[in-house]
Amino acid sequence: MAMVGEMWSQLGSTMATLMLVYTVFKQFFPHHLQVSFEKYFNRIVRYAYPYVEITFDEFTGERMKRSEAYSRIKSYLSDKSKASAKRLKADVVKDSQSAVLSMDYNEEITDEFQGVKVWWSAHRTLPTTQRISWYPNDDEKKYYRLTVHKRHRELITQSYISHVMMEGKEIETRNRQRKLYSNNPSQNWDGYRSNKWSNVLFEHPATFDTLAMDAKLKEEIKNDLIKFSKGKDYYARIGKAWKRGYLLYGPPGTGKSSMIAAMANLLDYDVYDLELTAVKENTELRRLLLDTSSKSIIVIEDIDCSIDLTGQRGKKTEKDGNEDEPSDPVTKRVKEEEKKESKVTLSGLLNCIDGLWSSCGGERIIVFTTNYVEKLDPALIRRGRMDKHIELPYCCFDAFKVFAKNYLEVDSHSLFREIESLLGETNMTPADVAENLMPKSDYDDVETCLKRLVEALKNTKEEAKKKVEDEARLMTEKEEEKQRQKPEKEEKERSGKNVKEVKENGAAKVGVEVKETGVTR
Ligand SMILES: Nc1ncnc2c1ncn2[C@@H]1O[C@H](COP(=O)(O)OP(=O)(O)OP(=O)(O)O)[C@@H](O)[C@H]1O
Ligand SMILES: [Mg+2]
Structure with a gap:
């Protein structure tokens, strides 16, 4: 790998010496000493390691939100990796005409900014266990890593990253494919x-x-x-x-x-x-x-x-x-x-x-x-x-004119007047108007299509009229039925009332008699 090779050659013998010391120590010293040594050894390596690593995760905020930086870096690197990366991924774009390339996982490329060399690598960690999960935090984790020499830290954090973001955004806009x-x-x-x-x-x-x-x-x-x-x-x-x-x-x-x-x-x-x-x-x-x-x-x-x-x-x-x-x-x-x-x-x-x-x-x-x-x-x-x-209401004349222009390429016609007045008198959805206006064969000319619409509008109007009449008739029939049942109902109520009265009177009488009887006794 190009990056690893270059880095090691720059580190020179320092790291090699450290590694040698570490191996010797591991072999000849007891375990409890090794543990504390390892701690100090890591510190020394960190001190001796002259590079800074910056990681850009695909998701931010507990994996709730997709990172904009990640996608911009992806676009930026897609341009760079075309020239240097050996393994690329391809996303096909519109009409299968061209492909947007991006660097594959575990691939590394170098970039240069104001004479300073930086290394980019793409990574993916897969979940170690297979679990059914609804949430993205249990899924694979993707990230980019930027490595740069310590002495260029400021240039990279202050200028290079914003340069990557800006270029990435531009490339994103250029390659953007709208999605549903x-x-x-x-x-x-x-x-x-x-x-x-x-x-x-x-x-x-x-x-x-x-x-x-x-x-x-x-x-x-x-x-x-x-x-x-x-x-x-x-x-x-x-x-x-x-x-x-x-x-x-x-x-x-x-x-x-x-x-x-x-x-x-x-x-x-x-x-x-x-x-x-x-x-x-x-x-x-x-x-x-x-x-x-x-x-x-x-x-x-x-x-x-x-x-x-x-x-x-x-x-x-x-x-x-x-x-x-x-x-x-x-x-x-x-x-x-x-x-x-x-x-x-x-x-x-x-x-x-x-x-x-x-x-x-x-x-x-x-x-x-x-x-x-x-x-x-x-x-x-x-x-x-x-x-x-x-x-969004039923079709109006304005809407019809748009259809006529788009479907039949006409701005005016002798039938327009009739259509306007019919649209004012009846409700037809734009979907129905469109369907009637659409030529159904090569022989359907403007006249045929417009006549078909006029016919359909007349039918709809007729049906609506019939519906109103049917409803009115139904109402009248109901009213008449009510009227017819009224005397019978009244009669029933009256006779029911009489029976009740008779009963009450009868009960009252019995009561009186009882009372009277009681009194007499
Ligand atoms: N206002 C309109 N302009 C152009 N086309 C229209 C219009 N309304 C309907 N259409 C045509 O009718 C079809 C159905 O329209 P659309 O799906 O937009 O209706 P909708 O209001 O979403 O209906 P729904 O309430 O059933 O979802 C579309 O394919 C479109 O071609
Ligand atoms: Mg709809």
Whole structure:
């Protein structure tokens, strides 16, 4: 290894002599003397060893948060190692066109800064025992080690490390591939469940240009997002964590998920799709959120189905009790974990999105979506948590025009007027409008598609009208039935009353008679 060789040649005979002394001592002196000698020997070696070692772990803070320094060093070294490292790891990037290389574990490379030589090495320690674990602190540990001569300590700590961080950040931005992360429970190759985020490349094509909605509202949302992304100093000045919450609500198929994709594409952010029903407890939720990167959108879809207002989950995760018992212990343990009742609470969620924990790492957008905004606890969506409430309604004429432009490449047509008036009279989701406008074959021209939409709108209008009429008829029938039953009911009540009166009178009479009889006696 190049580094070890160079270091030993620089250390010269000092270390060799020390080692020789140590070996001789071990051979000729009794054990109790060896112990105290070893202590002093280590001190001497440390004194004689002219290098400083700095370690950069992958996780910081009790392994709760991924270290930004680690990933920047990784990017920095990926550039350096291309030229000198013998063993490299390759991550394939977009469209399988090119690969980002990084140095492999236990590989070493040298770097030079202002004429000073430094050595970098990549390490990984694997857990010694195999245990089922939900938490990253039981997993493998990765770190980089920087070695430099003592006399350059100041230059390295004061200038070189910041130089590495800056260059690393630049390379990171250059090679950045946006990802879509998901926390769905998964089983890896050895049957152990992992609670970490799994990811795929984020390649959703939706943008604000393809989003069909009210033009003014669209502009307002875009400005809001851009202002947020540039607001680092502003947020620091007003003393608020650099994060923003959006609540998207509206009927199914109105573009909530599409808007999230458009937001991510506009700001160039990663997306973390958080499946709350797969999170076991508040601490796990906190770990997941801490393990998100900055410049990201954290999404909880259908929040009304994920958590109920008492703080317990809406969806049951329990399995049927009569399932076949697995024989192997690993699968059995995994099944047992799955059956455990979830303990994610509303307050746990609020704490994560808004409490002190939320300030760990900035530039994050949190998005909740729901079809039933009225079902949500006001505490969950109050301003400060969900700063912007956006309703995505049924398709309006503005939204239709976006579809017509994108799907059919037309800005105007003689049928537009009719469509505008029909959209004003009936409710159709953007998803349905889009489906009707989409050409179904090569023979479908603009006219055909627009006519199909007109037809569909007329049918929807007709159906809605029929539904209203049916409901009105049902109401009338119910009312009539009530009216019909009224005299009978009254009659029944009257006769019931009479019987009661007769009984009471009869009882009273008997009482009187008894009394009278008593008196007479
Ligand atoms: N406003 C919109 N602009 C552009 N496309 C839309 C819009 N709304 C719906 N669509 C189209 O309809 C499909 C469904 O939309 P999307 O998944 O965004 O709806 P959603 O509101 O998230 O629905 P759900 O409440 O069921 O999750 C998308 O594939 C998209 O092509
Ligand atoms: Mg959706």
